[in-house]
Amino acid sequence: MRKAPLASLATVGVIATEDVHSNTSVQQALASSRSLRSVTAPALITPRSDGRARATRTANFVSGQTAFAPTGVRLAFSYARQSEEFPDGIRRQHEENARVAAGLGFAIPDTPEFRYSDDETSGRLKSRDAFNRMLDRIASESKPASALFIRERSRIGRWNDPRRHDYYAVYFADRGVPIVESCDPQWVDWDNDTSDEVTLRFLHSTLKSIQSRNERIEIVKRTNRGTRAHIKQGFYSLKAPYYATDRWVAWAHTREPILKLDPGVSYVREGCAIILRWATDGSVQVVRDIFGWILGGRSLGWIAAELTRKCVPPPGARYNTARVDGPWHKELVRKIARNPIYRGDLLYGRTSQRFRGQEAVLAPQAQNDAFGKILYLDFLSDPPLSRGDFEAVQERLEANLYQHEARSRTKRNYPLSGVLVCASCRRGLHGFGSAPNRVGQVRTYYRHSMTRGEGSQCPHENRYIAAAPVDSALVNIVHDALASDRLQQLVASEVTRYLDDPRQRRRAEERHACASEIRELERELGRLSEELGQCTQSHWERSLRSRKDRIVSKLEALEAVGATLAQEDARLAAIERGLAHQEAYSATLYTLYGQAPTLVQRRVHEGLIEAVHVDFASRQVLFTTRSSTLGAEACGD
Structure with a gap:
């Protein structure tokens, strides 16, 4: 039988494991500590390959550092995340976390204070709304829970850097909220347990982090292949349509539209695909006006102000109805003016930082497994702009950009x-x-x-x-x-x-008194020097030298004060002499102003x-x- 030490119960708890035969009852894994009041969780029985059972009991938590409900049950957080919109996906994750937490003696209240959800949120994002709120709550002094339950570690995130999982595990544990995976509900006393099991669990968790990283890389590759294949066939695979366009579900073989989709809504059906069509809400005319104003010499800022004055709904109003009367800004106008979709061509990867500076590949020559921009000519018919007008606008924008950069390079006052x-x-x-x-x-x-x-x-x-x-x-x-x-x-x-000012007259008196005191100290210093030359007893010699050192220190301080007063007198004398030469002041002031x-x-x-x-x-x-x-x-x- 192998037990973890009880000395580390103050932070995150201990795992105690017992090897027992299947025909025997589960013995107590941990005894109550005399020095620490604790609450013991029920044991979990997990099967083993050798026909025996492993009894795992969660560590005791110090009651002074553990959050309890009014009933005495320990409280815990639950975090759920999914990248795609799956019905009841978030709810099922929270229910599984709550079920496992109940088996360990925890309770997860069904309130937003304890259950955090990031729906339709990619795991590669380091900043997420619910995740950030949970971080702030755990970092606070008044956190109401003593554990965090997740289904498995990829719910925390899928990052290229596999060390980030371990970073958050240590970060939460140091704040008294260890992470518990519902698929493997165990704690490890990383600080004090020296058994081989701790090493094996660390290697196991590291492999899971690497697996999560590799899964994300495969997801990116698979998504990239699917997106490029759809674009090469003339379909649109992004969730957000461009301004003045709508997404439609169409039959893949005939491209006949069936259903108009709202922005951000996913739709999957066999034999169907997503196409783009020009919107019928008047936004196409807004695009024509924007390009016409640019050709007419208007600035992007003026165009944004004019659209705001006319109460034209900005592009974000289709996602957020509260922004119907929201303001435009020049970057929105710039994005529209730079997008070749308004001449009928689709440029995939146009705004991606990874592909900046790369040349676009025509759709018929693009490879599905490659990464980069794809240019699909005549993706949409009947565009609001001719190719000539679009190129003329690009030339004007490039000229404006050159002038702006040239002005920025020259500093002027x-x-x-x-x-x-x-x-x-x-x-x-x-x-x-x-x-x-x-x-x-x-x-x-x-x-x-x-x-x-x-x-x-x-x-x-x-x-x-x-x-x-x-x-x-x-x-x-x-x-x-x-x-x-x-x-x-x-x-x-x-x-x-x-x-x-009377203070100036007092300064003259201070200068005179300082000079008198300096002369007196110099005379006393001379007498002490004569006495030291005639002294033969060592103890009197030490006393005289101590007095001499004190006098020297005081004399140096007074000399510094006298020098300061002398400088102030010289400055005042110069000011008084300058009263007779006001013209010199004017020239000096003007010179200083210019410099x-x-x-x-x-x-x-x-x-x-x-x-x-x-x-x-x-x-x-x-x-x-x-x-x-x-x-x-x-x-x-």
């Missing part, structure tokens, strides 16, 4: 970006630079911002003003402000008030300028300065 506002709508203008021309010159502007979503539109939206004359006017205003008599008077007044970073310059602008308004009608820029500095207004063209 726009000192009034966000400060400059429209006189009509009070919305800000922001710096904007053109792409470098053939000789490398860049034209800079301030551009009027656009209305996003609902709200009144300004007639001057997306208009530009040249940045050079506005920035030049700003520089002149700052120079005049720093050189103004009013500013010099304010500086002189502040300096005089600072010099006349300061953009953020510091903006603070100067905020202190000197109250507002800057652009009047597009008169083509003037009005600078309103603060009365506390200049008290005047300046205008720049």
Whole structure:
């Protein structure tokens, strides 16, 4: 008989195994510990190949670290996951977990607090809604359960890295919630059990992780083969249709449509396949409008704002009815404008990161076992775009992308970006630079911002003003402000008030007292040196040297204080001498302003300028300065 030690009952429990003959009763595997109050679970009988039975009893849990229901039964979590939509698949997993948990003395309440479900969720995902909520609950201090039941370890996930299963097993066990597989409901005391069975169970669990990994790889290969085979035959195998298209169930041999499918719904029937057809809800016209606007010179941001203003349902509204009036954004418009389905061609793997940079293979030449993009020409008839218009839009998007990247490579300073506002709508203008021309010159502007979503539109939206004359006017205003008599008077007044501060007079007294104390310490230090030279007794010599060291330390501290006071006196003297040379202050301030970073310059602008308004009608820029500095207004063209 082999028993696991009882010293490790405080964390995750112990497995105790007894080899008994089948004609004998099951003996107690673990006795109650005198030092720990515990609850013992019933034994499980599992058959063995040698005709004997193995009695496995779960370890005792310390009552102070175990969550109990009001009836005294230990509570546990249950997690279920399935990749495809199978009727009652999640429910059956939870029922099996609850049945096994009851046999081990646990209870799993039928509430979302204890039963977590990820339906139609791939095991390769590291982040899942229910799984993340369960992780947060187990990591919390107030977790109500002391075990987690799963059907088998692939329910936790199917990852390419087989070590991740062991990571979660240790992670949960360290937090007092060990994982129990319903197909093999046993615990192991990994910390203290030194038997060969622990090694065998670790190898067994590792092999199961590798098996789960290999199963996922085979699932990916099988799915890839099936998807590529369907696409080569002209069928559509993805769950989500493209914008302005619908999925239909059709007879495979005639392609005659039978049933329209909702987005995300699966349908399997012998002799049938999924095809795409153009939608009849008006979204095809939206696609035509998007491409027409791009050819007309509109930006993607403007198109997104226009579609939102017209309350056109975005693509996500077909999955979430709460987003019928949701906003569009430019990335949605970009995806539609880049998709060749709107010229009638299907490009499989278009958005996959794995296939980025690869050339697409025509459908008749594509291999089922290969990986990569597939281009099926004329996948849909009667497309909303001609091939010529689609290529023209791609050329325009590529040109816009090149200009954007060229502008991003050149760093420019726009000192009034966000400060400059429209006189009509009070919305800000922001710096904007053109792409470098053939000789490398860049034209800079301030551009009027656009209305996003609902709200009144300004007639001057997306208009530009040249940045050079506005920035030049700003520089002149700052120079005049720093050189103004009013500013010099304010500086002189502040300096005089600072010099006349009583604290400055007290500093002179402190400097005089510090100098006197230094002279006194130096005289005392001289007397101690003479006494040390005449001292013959060792104990007096030690006392004198100790006094000398204290005096030296105090003298050094006072000298440092005196040096600081002397520096402050020199600074005040320089300020006082500068009162007679106000013009030098103006030149220094302006030089420092020109050398300061953009953020510091903006603070100067905020202190000197109250507002800057652009009047597009008169083509003037009005600078309103603060009365506390200049008290005047300046205008720049």
